[in-house]
Amino acid sequence: xxxxxxxxxxxxxxxxxxxxxxxxxxxxxxxxxxxxxxxxxxxxxxxxxxxxxxxxxxxxxxxxxxxxxxxxxxxxxxxxxxxxxxxxxxxxxxxxxxxxxxxxxxxxxxxxxxxxxxxxxxxxxxxxxxxxxxxxxxxxxxxxxxxxxxxxxxxxxxxxxxxxxxxxxxxxxxxxxxxxxxxxxxxxxxxxxxxxxxxxxxxxxxxxxxxxxxxxxxxxxxxxxxxxxxxxxxxxxxxxxxxxxxxxxxxxxxxxxxxxxxxxxxxxxxxxxxxxxxxxxxxxxxxxxxxxxxxxxxxxxxxxxxxxxxxxxxxxxxxxxxxxxxxxxxxxxxxxxxxxxxxxxxxxxxxxxxxxxxxxxxxxxxxxxxxxxxxxxxxxxxxxxxxxxxxxxxxxxxxxxxxxxxxxxxxxxxxxxxxxxxxxxxxxxxxxxxxxxxxxxxxxxxxxxxxxxxxxxxxxxxxxxxxxxxxxxxxxxxxxxxxxxxxxxxxxxxxxxxxxxxxxxx
Amino acid sequence: xxxxxxxxxxxxxxxxxxxxxxxxxxxxxxxxxxxxxxxxxxxxxxxxxxxxxxxxxxxxxxxxxxxxxxxxxxxxxxxxxxxxxxxxxxxxxxxxxxxxxxxxxxxxxxxxxxxxxxxxxxxxxxxxxxxxxxxxxxxxxxxxxxxxxxxxxxxxxxxxxxxxxxxxxxxxxxxxxxxxxxxxxxxxxxxxxxxxxxxxxxxxxxxxxxxxxxxxxxxxxxxxxxxxxxxxxxxxxxxxxxxxxxxxxxxxxxxxxxxxxxxxxxxxxxxxxxxxxxxxxxxxxxxxxxxxxxxxxxxxxxxxxxxxxxxxxxxxxxxxxxxx
Numbered sequence: 099x100x101x102x103x104x105x106x107x108x109x110x111x112x113x114x115x116x117x118x119x120x121x122x123x124x125x126x127x128x129x130x131x132x133x134x135x136x137x138x139x140x141x142x143x144x145x146x147x148x149x150x151x152x153x154x155x156x157x158x159x160x161x162x163x164x165x166x167x168x169x170x171x172x173x174x175x176x177x178x179x180x181x182x183x184x185x186x187x188x189x190x191x192x193x194x195x196x197x198x199x200x201x202x203x204x205x206x207x208x209x210x211x212x213x214x215x216x217x218x219x220x221x222x223x224x225x226x227x228x229x230x231x232x233x234x235x236x237x238x239x240x241x242x243x244x245x246x247x248x249x250x251x252x253x254x255x256x257x258x259x260x261x262x263x264x265x266x267x268x269x270x271x272x273x274x275x276x277x278x279x280x281x282x283x284x285x286x287x288x289x290x291x292x293x294x295x296x297x298x299x300x301x302x303x304x305x306x307x308x309x310x311x312x313x314x315x316x317x318x319x320x321x322x323x324x325x326x327x328x329x330x331x332x333x334x335x336x337x338x339x340x341x342x343x344x345x346x347x348x349x350x351x352x353x354x355x356x357x358x359x360x361x362x363x364x365x366x367x368x369x370x371x372x373x374x375x376x377x378x379x380x381x382x383x384x385x386x387x388x389x390x391x392x393x394x395x396x397x398x399x400x401x402x403x404x405x406x407x408x409x410x411x412x413x414x415x416x417x418x419x420x421x422x423x424x425x426x427x428x429x430x431x432x433x434x435x436x437x438x439x440x441x442x443x444x445x446x447x448x449x450x451x452x453x454x455x456x457x458x459x460x461x462x463x464x465x466x467x468x469x470x471x472x473x474x475x476x477x478x479x480x481x482x483x484x485x486x487x488x489x490x491x492x493x494x495x496x497x498x499x500x501x502x503x504x505x506x507x508x509x510x511x512x513x514x515x516x517x518x519x520x521x522x523x524x525x526x527x528x529x530x531x532x533x534x535x536x537x538x539x540x541x542x543x544x545x546x547x548x549x550x551x552x553x554x555x556x557x558x559x560x561x562x563x564x565x566x567x568x569x570x571x572x573x574x575x576x577x578x579x580x581x582x583x584x585x586x587x588x589x590x591x592x593x594x595x596x597x598x599x600x601x602x603x604x
Numbered sequence: 605x606x607x608x609x610x611x612x613x614x615x616x617x618x619x620x621x622x623x624x625x626x627x628x629x630x631x632x633x634x635x636x637x638x639x640x641x642x643x644x645x646x647x648x649x650x651x652x653x654x655x656x657x658x659x660x661x662x663x664x665x666x667x668x669x670x671x672x673x674x675x676x677x678x679x680x681x682x683x684x685x686x687x688x689x690x691x692x693x694x695x696x697x698x699x700x701x702x703x704x705x706x707x708x709x710x711x712x713x714x715x716x717x718x719x720x721x722x723x724x725x726x727x728x729x730x731x732x733x734x735x736x737x738x739x740x741x742x743x744x745x746x747x748x749x750x751x752x753x754x755x756x757x758x759x760x761x762x763x764x765x766x767x768x769x770x771x772x773x774x775x776x777x778x779x780x781x782x783x784x785x786x787x788x789x790x791x792x793x794x795x796x797x798x799x800x801x802x803x804x805x806x807x808x809x810x811x812x813x814x815x816x817x818x819x820x821x822x823x824x825x826x827x828x829x830x831x832x833x834x835x836x837x838x839x840x841x842x843x844x845x846x847x848x849x850x851x852x853x854x855x856x857x858x859x860x861x862x863x864x865x866x867x868x869x870x871x872x873x874x875x876x877x878x879x880x881x882x883x884x885x886x887x888x889x890x891x892x893x894x895x896x897x898x899x900x901x902x903x904x905x906x907x908x909x910x911x912x913x914x915x916x917x918x919x920x921x922x923x924x925x926x927x928x
Contacts (some may be wrong), residue, residue, distance in 0.1 A: 112925065431803075450798065464806075469786070473785050474786065474788050474789075
């Protein structure tokens with residue numbers, strides 16, 4: 099068969115487990131020479147795990163990988179590079195103060211002989227010229243990286259990955275998440291150039307319209323399995339619904355029942371909230387007794403929105419109303435005083451003091467309540483922390499253990515306990531279950547529902563199933579703009595469609 | 605059963621103290637005499653006060669290199685005020701006000717203007733030394749010192765304890781209450797460990813950092829007051845000898861007890877003072893003892909920095925990592 103001979107990379111029966119979690123379950127995947135192959139799937143569907151196996155970051159637990167018919171072991175990144183696989187990470191690390199060419203050949207400067215081992219600038223320039231000869235792309239590689247726009251940095255990162263002559267397979271992990279429309283098209287132009295020179299590209303994205311724009315074929319992952327591989331032309335012809343393929347029908351089971359339909363009073367309201375280069379026109383109301391879900395991918399502006407609502411950064415336009423009164427939130431301390439609590443998306447760097455123990459962390463957001471005349475009420479705080487620990491079901495129940503000794507899910511429970519101790523009116527959760535195992539996830543959703551009895555809860559997440567499963571009303575954010583009507587809410591497949599396509603499915 | 609970690613560390617500390625004492629006692633029989641131990645504690649009072657203030661700055665994960673210079677300015681301010689017949693209390697308050705003002709300056713520069721702490725505090729320390737020359741064009745001041753009562757600070761006793769050591773104990777108790785039992789203490793540790801999470805918990809991170817620098821400036825001037833009292837004169841270079849022992853004490857204590865804290869700093873200061881006093885008895889030239897203090901400082905930094913430590917014992921998981 100014609101297609102069989104063209105296959106440069108073929109993976110079959112790939113398995114990967116993390117403890118009890120099966121990340122990849124007997125996955126088959128193949129890549130043809132010179133094609134652009136998109137990988138799709140919601141968070142945790144397994145696409146990143148496959149990429150990490152192909153790039154030698156993870157060792158697979160089962161299955162075989164062949165490249166041009168030859169079986170290969172990709173146990174280490176070096177082995178993957180030698181097999182001709184080049185990877186560009188989602189956030190490539192480049193040195194801002196060096197030029198594009200210097201970044202491409204970083205670590206391979208081949209210094210001139212002699213005492214000082216000076217960098218051979220002329221040599222680097224000629225190698226960069228040769229690279230640009232192979233891939234005719236218009237870019238000034240003598241510019242400092244720090245002076246380049248994001249798309250040119252991305253291109254430098256790609257050239258860095260392709261600097262070795264024998265790289266035939268390129269993996270791009272969400273390269274467009276920080277790019278504007280116009281920048282995206284110049285990245286796509288580069289991808290077509292690479293394609294024309296015979297390089298096969300695996301392209302991870304969350305945005306469906308990009309698949310139809312650039313890819314030849316695509317593969318959809320769901321729950322660690324490859325649920326569909328088809329050509330874009332076939333998908334067009336058969337009008338296949340990709341969002342439906344991506345959604346996991348069994349995901350509903352870990353979510354608690356929704357709240358009753360009673361309309362609670364509006365606690366927090368935003369009117370036409372906007373911030374330069376992040377989001378615009380955000381208007382919604384969060385009511386006591388309900389969970390409002392906001393679905394948005396990375397780069398959609400949810401992270402900035404959460405920080406504006408918490409007073410950590412300012413909005414440029416619009417207003418925030420609490421209990422119907424317009425407020426200006428100048429700082430997180432201000433927001434806390436107004437009864438807003440944020441469970442941040444990155445609990446390690448934003449939510450916890452990892453070296454401190456459970457009591458310290460649980461009481462930190464409400465030191466006024468935890469102290470008397472300026473002195474900490476050590477005994478009382480320990481009792482309160484013990485109660486909170488039971489309430490959030492912390493495992494193991496060790497008050498004196500530093501936070502770094504707990505798993506991700508239990509760390510998140512401590513952040514939630516911190517919020518419980520604060521007794522806020524509005525709780526904002528950002529990516530509440532990233533890096534959280536399934537048991538702790540169910541508990542965290544239950545705690546949110548619990549909180550929503552007395553307060554308004556807002557959940558912002560890039561996990562569509564999560565937003566849909568836990569929230570009473572949902573809205574999607576696409577590149578900073580809201581999609582859908584927040585008062586009525588939108589159904590599940592529509593929600594995914596809205597978040598990845600930027601409009602409702604007609 | 606797990607052995608109690610704090611108990612283990614205390615035992616380790618006691619063992620080190622015993623070893624250091626035995627070594628010096630075997631080299632010079634005068635080491636463990638009452639007279640020498642009194643001198644040792646008096647010396648410890650000076651370094652201990654400077655180290656206590658520095659502890660706050662280290663807890664918020666910053667560095668203050670200005671306090672020796674600021675202390676020199678404090679010494680000259682103190683001497684000048686006494687030479688103009690100001691009462692002792694006013695003179696001491698004047699010196700401490702200088703320390704507080706420079707602490708405020710450092711804090712604003714580092715916390716609000718986001719200047720790099722090392723370079724900034726080197727500069728403010730230099731500024732303070734420059735100002736110290738204004739009082740007397742750099743000559744020592746000792747007029748009125750006998751009558752003012754300043755020298756009594758060094759010689760008087762409180763409840764049978766030499767007054768310098770009593771001042772150190774009182775300051776240490778206050779520092780302990782603030783850092784380890786008060787609301788502000790939690791703010792210091794939270795700020796140092798993770799300023800973002802501290803800010804998201806409603807803590808005034810900048811204010812906390814400024815406060816730490818002010819405390820460091822004030823205790824540096826308290827320390828210099830004792831030094832001036834024992835020397836009997838104010839000198840523009842008085843503060844220079846504070847720098848290395850203070851840093852070594854804080855880091856040594858942190859290495860021994862796992863993190864910087866008031867008890868850790870006191871333990872570190874005790875060890876440092878024992879070593880310095882031993883070297884004096886052995887008539888070691890000061891430049892050798894300086895070199896040894898610096899070596900201890902580097903060893904302590906190595907032990908305190910978890911990343912470095914992990915790199916050193918590469919491959920052996922620590923108890924904490926196993927817990928994860």
